[in-house]
Amino acid sequence: MSKIIPIIMAGGSGSRLWPLSRTHYPKQFISLVNDNSMLQNTLLRISNLETLNPIVICNNEHRFMVAEQLREININPEGVILEPVGRNTAPAIALSAFQAVSNGEDPLLLILAADHVIKNNPVFINSIEQAIKAAENDLLVTFGIVPTHPETGYGYIKQGELYKDGIYKVDSFIEKPNLEIAYKYIQDKCYCWNSGMFIMKASIYLSELKKHNKNIYDVCKKAFESAYLDLDFIRIPEDIFSECPDESIDYAVMEKTDKAVVIPMDSGWSDVGSWSALWNIETKDINGNAVRGDVILDSTSNSYIYAQNKLVASVGVEDLIIIETQDAILVAHKDKVQNVKNIVDELKSQNRSEYLQHREVYRPWGKHDQIAEGDRYHVKQVVVRPGERTAKQIHYHRAEHWIVVSGTAKVTNGDRIYLVTENQSTYIPVGAAHSFENPGKVNLELIEVRTGIYLEEDDIERIGTDGEGY
Incomplete structure (x- = not known):
């Protein structure tokens, strides 16, 4: 059997699930149906399949959340690709396909969105296993959802003639219908909801993309060849990738290829769009x-x-x-x-922070939560993971007081380096180069009190490249 690489598309903002979903903390990173995030559930539901390490594609702002959530479930990705700008699913999958074939192999790509819910996992896994042989025969397989009601919020796939064993050729992809037409689709029995999930050979996708949309292929190839590693992330150059057309895989490839087939699946699926x-x-x-x-x-x-x-x-x-x-x-x-x-x-339009992010913000070294603020003070709860540290930095308009609640902080304050332990505090004056590190084995939790005439995050000068500030 061919090797399979899960491709997890973790972009998107999920604005219809505000206030839980925010631009910097969208629904795929939120625990909506159980204790795991939707991204984690997406990976855990395929844990019984024999697959290679996944490739996750997301934007720059979400990279640390992706890394942390994968770490929490002990998954080491093949790569985390950072899109500098959103260009829809066709380019995202192309970048992932180039990464998948970069070592000379040609695995199957199991393409999944990070923000779906599937209630009947055995049916889902059976459908994937059914699709593998079709994908090995150079077909582009998509999973259609057996509709349970006339839905106007989803696109539809019309089934064509039977290919074999419950797999149908795709007759057409259809945009979101009105309610009257959606009722007709339900009665017809030949229509499925378009799930946006696929399985296909990496080489076949790239060849079909090159055949039907060479512009996307060429830009993505050039962008991937110019990509570079940043820590554990694969950075795609914005100046190249921004030239890529913004098109879905349906429009760029699936509607044009003669290799598209669909497997109807009744797995309790939802994209949780509202x-x-x-x-x-x-x-x-x-x-x-x-x-x-x-x-x-x-x-x-x-x-x-x-x-x-x-x-x-x-x-x-x-x-x-x-x-x-x-x-x-x-x-x-x-x-x-x-x-x-x-x-x-x-x-x-009001430039309010509530659309952008929660009070709690994740960083590569841990997280911080703003718990109080006034005209001349901000108070934050800061958590630093064992072995992690912030960047050395200087502030020109604010001083900081740090009070350690639990754990031990190794503090750099100007020319001094010293330890601050539970129930102790330290003072960082304006203009002092400083950082803190957790040298211990448990989380370091501290309270940071900022005081001064200007307290915004952009009052920061980082010194060197080691670590990352706020």
Whole structure:
């Protein structure tokens, strides 16, 4: 059997799942259906398949979250490719295919989105095993989802003639229909939802891309040949890749090739494109409510309530979505959740940080959470993993006080290097070159208090290239 490399596409913003999903912390990195993130679930659901290490493709802002979440589930990737700009799925898969064949082999690419939910994993695995032989015969296999209702939010695939054993040639790809047409597709039985999941030989994809969209092929080839390693990441040059057309694999290849086949799959799939979609797939109580976190209900029905940090109580409501996070609360009617993107657009227009990131921010050495702020002070909780350290840096407008809550900090403060342990503190004056390191075996947790006339993140001068600052 051919070798298989999972290709995990982890880009995207997931704005319809705001306030949980943010530009710098989108839904694929969030725990929505269990304790694992959606990215982690995507990789864990194929853990029983015999595959090579995965290739993950994401953007620059998310690289440390990808690395940390893979580390948490003990997965060492073949590569993490950083797209400098988003150019849709056809170029993303092309970059991954060039990486897959770079050592002279020609594996099958199992192409999966990092933000899907699949409830029936045995059916999913069986469909992949069914697709492998077709892919080994140089076909481009896509997985169609057997529709459960007339859905206007998904594209559709029309099945053509039977190829063999439950595999059909693709007749056509169809854009999102209106409700009347979606009803007809359900009755016809020849239509599947377009899942955006595929399996194919790397060489066959590249040859079909070159045949049907040479511009994408040429730009991606040039960009990959100019790529370079940055720590464990593969950086794609922006000046080259930005010239690439923005096209999906469907439009660039699958609609034009004569090698496309589809396997209908009934696996409890959802792309979780909205809060109502998440409510649909969640386990509900006898009143139709799905809840996560600290929630108390009274006379509440058919609602989805997510409490991240605080107790959320509801009385006498129905058909509501209530989402509580550290810095924002969303209340929406279940039938209007597609309009959440309007809120995100308004936040962008007001240049508010709530659309961009959560209070808690992940860094290569750990994370920090802003817990209080005023005109002349910011307070953060900082966690540094064992063996990690921040970059040496200077601030010209603020001083910092560090109080160690747990663990031990090795502090560089000007010309001095010293240890600060639990219940001890240290002071970093304006203009002092400084950094901190965790030399211990457990997490270092400290409270950082910034004081000064200007407290923004851009008041920073990094010294050298060792480590990474805020």
